Amino acid sequence: MLNEDRLFPLESRSRGIARALYDKVRHLPIVSPHGHTDPKWYALNEPFPDPAQLFVTPDHYVFRMLCSQGIALTDLGVPRVDGGPTEEDGRKIWRLFARNYHLFRGTPSRLWLDHSFEAVFGLRERLSAKTADHFYDHISECLGKPEFRPRALFERFNIEVIATTESALDDLRWHDMIRRSGWKGRVVTAYRPDSVVDPEFENFRENIERFGELAGTDATSWHGYLEAHRIRRAFFKNYGATSSDHGHATARTENLSEAEAASLFAKALAGRCSAEEADAFRGHMLTEMARMSLEDGLVLQIHPGSWRNHSVEVLRRHGRDKGFDIPTRTDYVRALKPLLDAVGMRPELTVIAFTLDETSYSRELAPLAGAYPALKLGPAWWFFDSAEGMRRYRELTTETAGFYNTVGFNDDTRAFCSIPARHDVARRVDCAYLATLVADGRLDEDEAGEVAIDLAYRLAKQAYRL
């Protein structure tokens, strides 16, 4: 079912060059420096549940598309906040999905799903109403076998290292269990402190108190709070973390005086921050995190620009992360200036900026990353982790930032079976782009070969210090 030359240029000479480049990278190990797989999978190594639970119910790319065409989330088994009934029959969910598989034509989900079906489960037909039961039965059967358990798949996927993402309040018990298990798979965590740096986060004060307990320090004073971060970051580093991750609504940074920062923190603890003050505090904490990164070497990731939970109705019925996070216009030039003025010229620091606003690639992010030593560009992200999205990313960033201010590919996924597919798409699109540069005389083929390996493997290891 999968076309061997998929995503390559159509013209024959450049297609040939793309094939040759791809041959150099197709079998390289997967380095996955940012993602959302569940460490519990690797810790317990239990079988994945049924096909619907694997491919439909947890994947917001999949269920939002079905929802957009009028299918109720409850009919797809998406849990309700009130615990009310949702469809529990995996086969019924699967059939509904299969019957609507045409909705995914032309989307990256379609590419990932087809790749998973064929490469992971050996299914070579197209999913449809007609083949739904066959797919369901076959995948179910596979999932019962030892070679489809998480660790076996991890090894089969040739994952050299994968990062998960845990809250600063997480006890990292699953990471601890993985380590103590003796299994050789390399699974590292990443430090995600949203719940303790965002004054508007639910239960902020309680979170800070818990944060202090975990760190063994009083986190309700400004100094104690910063100290708690240092302690928790060290704890996360001990479980392999090489990065922190920050998902704010905007890219705003601030570099406040100690007095201002301490005063905002006190207000935040008292629940008296205005929206503007909360935003300033979050912005300031990015600069604090960058300063800690200069001490402990963690790479700082900034993921701004998503209007989370846009539908009040979906949020109320089904909770967060249900496919209704919508990108917004994002400014970087003014927003990042306080942080960049503080630490942007330090080459020993790595700040990786992502965007959901493609207009910022050529106008803002490539010029910034093509100047400041500390700043690097994250790969095409989320809605843009797609063939066209990745092509635009290269076309819009390379001429100003080059290849070496980018950091390779992140799969950013919780859909385990899609990991090889996503890395494969990225490798193909990059090889296609490089082949075009070679074919039209902008790059020599030997150089393109080096760059292909850099983009598929080396840059991610280097930028994330893995």
Next chain:
Amino acid sequence: MLNEDRLFPLESRSRGIARALYDKVRHLPIVSPHGHTDPKWYALNEPFPDPAQLFVTPDHYVFRMLCSQGIALTDLGVPRVDGGPTEEDGRKIWRLFARNYHLFRGTPSRLWLDHSFEAVFGLRERLSAKTADHFYDHISECLGKPEFRPRALFERFNIEVIATTESALDDLRWHDMIRRSGWKGRVVTAYRPDSVVDPEFENFRENIERFGELAGTDATSWHGYLEAHRIRRAFFKNYGATSSDHGHATARTENLSEAEAASLFAKALAGRCSAEEADAFRGHMLTEMARMSLEDGLVLQIHPGSWRNHSVEVLRRHGRDKGFDIPTRTDYVRALKPLLDAVGMRPELTVIAFTLDETSYSRELAPLAGAYPALKLGPAWWFFDSAEGMRRYRELTTETAGFYNTVGFNDDTRAFCSIPARHDVARRVDCAYLATLVADGRLDEDEAGEVAIDLAYRLAKQAYRL
């Protein structure tokens, strides 16, 4: 003159696939669910006037380009507000146009004009100073023949159904005359209430009074006003309307309480709305219209983002709609939220959003339409109803919204002879896009064939309930 393979991919295999796909759709009837042809044409079925009156003087795409190069609008026969003299000699206007035909190189107008000249009038040379008189004489002669009258062309163009757009204050007399004529051509209206929902519209209060008279109700009370909309919508539905159309400066929506809305309406009637209040009222009325759509089934179209009549001088001399409407940056994420929170999860509702800000395709509109059941994406519009514009539209929306959250093609035109040309361009560009997906392994050819028919024909009928 017309290249049989125009707008298809250049590489031979994908070109072949595009040809095969186009063969499936080239002869499909035209469904034109949104446009601005004059129902009087179909009602009276009189000959079109001279070539300049047909192709130059009323077409703002054409005369704005000539104006941009220093040709006075009066020399093109564009009427003056003060009734002062303008060029009346069609042949002189035509020669001026022909002498400057090179200005249209690379523009969609050029494609539409060449297509009209060849396919409608059988002219196979290029228009130029040298051929100007020949074109003028030949077209003039044709226009005198019965087979070039509006109804004959309608039938020759294979138009299955066409929608015109009428003000909520229109008496629909031409539609009535068409219906009573016994002619079988299907011409439907659409409900455009700008003059009675925009407090800043010229003579707003008089409009509301007239609105009430037409509806047989007192439209100066809030409830009477809403009732008048219901009555007029029903009247328009009786003349085939399946949609309403709203051309606001921004995409702002509001969902005010009844008391707030009624109070704003009273202020509007009294001419005491501030600019902000007028804007809030317009935004609220979109949500009211959406609620009425839930009752009566009309599809709601939102066309925001044009700075109308940008040049004060052109407005003063020549009035509205003279090629000086300029697109502006448009936000959808915040703007549509009140409406979407009110009715966006209702799959029985269809709201079609258009944009003149291409940056919103991938960042805002595709993610919104790819989640909310009620929201669909209108096609590439106005300045973007062009080969490159439509290609970008597919590349920027398909990966997130798929094909099935789009609604096929709208020609949106008052240039009658360009209708087949515009649909042909859309069909070719879509087939080219689909052929590329097939050729590089993202879609199977049988699926592409289905999608081609959907985009050319089925989706417009389905989305507009025609």
Next chain:
Amino acid sequence: MLNEDRLFPLESRSRGIARALYDKVRHLPIVSPHGHTDPKWYALNEPFPDPAQLFVTPDHYVFRMLCSQGIALTDLGVPRVDGGPTEEDGRKIWRLFARNYHLFRGTPSRLWLDHSFEAVFGLRERLSAKTADHFYDHISECLGKPEFRPRALFERFNIEVIATTESALDDLRWHDMIRRSGWKGRVVTAYRPDSVVDPEFENFRENIERFGELAGTDATSWHGYLEAHRIRRAFFKNYGATSSDHGHATARTENLSEAEAASLFAKALAGRCSAEEADAFRGHMLTEMARMSLEDGLVLQIHPGSWRNHSVEVLRRHGRDKGFDIPTRTDYVRALKPLLDAVGMRPELTVIAFTLDETSYSRELAPLAGAYPALKLGPAWWFFDSAEGMRRYRELTTETAGFYNTVGFNDDTRAFCSIPARHDVARRVDCAYLATLVADGRLDEDEAGEVAIDLAYRLAKQAYRL
């Protein structure tokens, strides 16, 4: 080393058409209507210094990329504001550059450098750590020869005319020396009044006083100030100037009453303008300049949208123009309206607008330039003076503005040896674009041939009145 077909389409028929088009334009003289070469070079005709001083140290495209990867600007010989030590050994700088030449893969700098190395210096290998010394020795040797002096290169580059840019306070001594030298090379100046129209410019009052002295009038009264501009513009015209150039942070224009303008000017002189008032004054001066252009025929160039000297640290250490100017979002629709309402309908005026915000091409600038007779689009600029940038420019502007509301190519450079390379890239990209239009049936080949010559040569002469 240079591929004969570089930047042409890959598909063979369109490649053939591109080659044929390029053959028509490749040897046309260079018209360079906007740039930053130093008139002193042509006046004194002294040898250029060493290779590092020619290619690395003064070129912000080059040293910002090296800086972004952690190389200190001082190690590249970039001067310090405090006069402190920087690397002075050209060979050491060159080796550092050569060792990092891979950073430029995929960038326009790489294309320009390779072209300069091969076409100007006859070097046919790739620059690398290995070939660094050979390059250095060879270029050094060449620079000592008469045929590598500025005037000889000017003639060898087939430059028909080149414009430099001088401050309104410049005495144009080098231009005077060129004129008196009897050399036939045509070097003209351009009027850049930033230092005397921007109330926030360093030493604004002193500048105005000096401005009055140069003009022989009291420039501290509003009328005297305007008169001084008229006098200085005439002086610049006498040295060949056909344009003025305005590099503001935004595209804002204003058309204030005389009383308001005079009052702001008095405040500016007294150093009492708020930031908003300074901005309004700058905006108003664009309209004043446009009015003077109606009198004296100078073309008005607006270059907005750069956040100058974004890094405080780089500004403090190394001063202005050190690769840290970052593009920002730029509005044109509202910003240009006052100027366009004042003079935009005058066909005898030429205002050329540039942008660093590519989103404005299709949304704002092409619609504006495709309507107002006075407005033309400058070419893809600065970060977008690149293969992909120029391709996007044509794809995003042609359909609405056509080719004839654009003004040909500007190299905008201070890197003398890159001038032929930059014009060659522009000619190739335009021929590639035109070839694609021909191959897919949007344009006839004879027309494309005319347009190719227009874009490469005629339009720049015509728009800039050279």
